[in-house]
Amino acid sequence: MTVAEFGLGERLGELRRTFQSGTTRSLAWRKAQLQALLNLVRDNEEQIFQVVHEDLGKHPVEAFRDEVGVILKSLTLNLNCLEKWASPKKSPLPLAFFPATAELLPEPLGVVLIFSCWNFPISLALEPLIGAISAGNAALIKPSEMAPACSSFLARVIPRYLDNKAIKVIEGGPETGAKLLEEKWDKIFFTGSPRVGRIIMSAAAKHLTPVTLELGGKCxxxxxxxxxxxxxxxxxxxxxxxxxxxxxxxxxxxxxxxxxxxxxxxxxxxxxxxxxxxxxxxxxxxxxxxxxxxxxxxxxxxxxxxxxxxxxxxxxxxxxxxxxxxxxxxxxxxxxxxxxxxxxxxxxxxxxxxxxxxxxxxxxxxxxxxxxxxxxxxxxxxxxxxxxxxxxxxxxxxxxxxxxxxxxxxxxxxxGIGQSGLGKYHGKFSFEAFTHEKAVLRRNFIFDLESRYPPWSDFKLNFIRLLYKYDYFGIILLFLGLKG
Incomplete structure (x- = not known):
């Protein structure tokens, strides 16, 4: 559908409301969407071969290698590893923080925009989407208009399998892309040329939107x-x-x-x-x-x-x-x-x-x-x-x-690096591309080190100097109850 038919503001609002409701954060929701995507690819393998051949003339062997097989493999990995990837991870703390605990809590970024490319028109749309879903985001996909049969296929089939309140597809050319870039997103993932990558990055800078740019380069x-x-x-x-x-x-x-x-x-x-x-x-x-x-x-x-x-x-x-x-x-x-x-x-x-x-x-x-x-x-x-x-x-x-x-x-x-790209994905790295690892530190009120508070003294300076240099000194001094 075009920008006019799409009702961009309304649909983007629905994506944001869905994300804010917490629906996409649920592991059950994420797994259900990944399984539905797996079913989509399996059910429509022959149709994928047809649309890829229509756009690029690829033989089914190439289409399976480049479009179907790679996505089936990625979905299987994500379904098997999602709980582990999404679990909080304990992080060590200096002993002077005792008693305290810390962890890294993976959380989704929000509503993300995915621009895919025409040379691998199915996999370059679905591979980033797998990462976005696994991380718990809502997503909008803009397939490449240069592979029209594949773009139409994605726009037609994805709503039949996936949660249309959280995952949407919009078709169109450069004008559509420009309209999308005027909106505020929580992440933009782009696959394409360095020339367009510069446009994406410039537009993202207006809202300080993080980007992943998968660009080209003379290999x-x-x-x-x-x-x-x-x-x-x-x-x-x-x-x-x-x-x-x-x-x-x-x-x-x-x-x-x-x-x-x-x-x-x-x-x-x-x-x-x-x-x-x-x-x-x-x-x-x-x-x-x-x-x-x-x-x-x-x-x-x-x-x-x-x-x-x-x-x-x-x-x-x-x-x-x-x-x-x-x-x-x-x-x-x-x-x-x-x-x-x-x-x-x-x-x-x-x-x-x-x-x-x-x-x-x-x-x-x-x-x-x-x-x-x-x-x-x-x-x-x-x-x-x-x-x-x-x-x-x-x-x-x-x-x-x-x-x-x-x-x-x-x-x-x-x-890539430099003009060949910014950021990375595939496997767990796709999950991380759409995730913020939030640092969480928890302390209680049992111990309080007086040397952290004014008024200052030479003793406190020396104490803090030792604390930075030898962490265990802080604990020894703490338990000795030394104050100054």
């Missing part, structure tokens, strides 16, 4: 050719999958470019071509398992990246474009100009630049001199190079010898 691969020939074959197959097998390059955790020693470039290109043939066949027009470019706007954006003669001259494989089908062939480029847009902006498409170096150690300076990526991938067994990657580069995460598997782990936080 590099450092390929160390000191691996064995069989290891290199596996590495390059994984790199090819991490480029074209993840939404045809339209993924924030996908491979953006490869750094490799110059002497190995011809072999790398041949092995990448081999992987493309194995994955999709030799004839570009017959590619059936390749996710398509999402829409005309993005197709034109990508096509413009290679129109520059200096860039097109660097193409060593692919480059075929079909405007009618919005198809762009998996394309490999060798040493495109570093100042070209293809090397300064996130590609988010099927182009794979290879940047050659004299030695692989130069890759550290190359990566560290550029904006911090969401993920840095390195294929190496060399421990010295691994240490350099970890100590001299900064990124949201680092994965050695594979691509994107870190995103699928609920035990690892997922999030």
């Amino acid at each position: 590099p691969v450092i390929l160390d050719t000191r691996l064995s020939s069989s290891e290199l074959e596996v590495a390059i197959k994984r790199i090819a999958w991490g480029k074209w097998g993840l939404c045809n390059g339209q993924s924030c955790v996908g491979v953006d470019y490869i750094l490799v020693e110059e002497k190995f470039a011809p072999t790398l290109i041949d092995l990448l071509k081999k992987s493309i043939d194995q994955f999709y066949g030799r004839k570009a027009k017959d590619f059936k398992d390749l996710t398509r470019i999402v829409n005309r706007h993005h197709f034109e954006r990508l096509h413009n990246l290679i129109k520059d003669p200096a860039v097109s001259d660097s193409i060593v494989h692919g480059g075929q474009v079909d405007k009618e089908r919005m198809f762009i062939e998996p394309t490999i480029l060798l040493d495109p100009p570093l100042e070209a847009e293809i090397m300064t902006e996130e590609i988010f498409g099927p182009f794979l630049p290879i940047i050659t170096l004299k030695n692989i150690e130069e890759s550290i300076e190359f990566v560290s001199s550029r904006p911090k990526p969401l993920v840095l991938y390195a294929f190496t067994k060399d421990e010295t190079l691994k240490r350099l990657v970890l100590s001299r580069t900064s990124s949201g995460s680092v994965t050695f010898n594979d691509i994107a598997v870190q995103f699928m782990s609920d035990d690892l936080p997922f999030g």
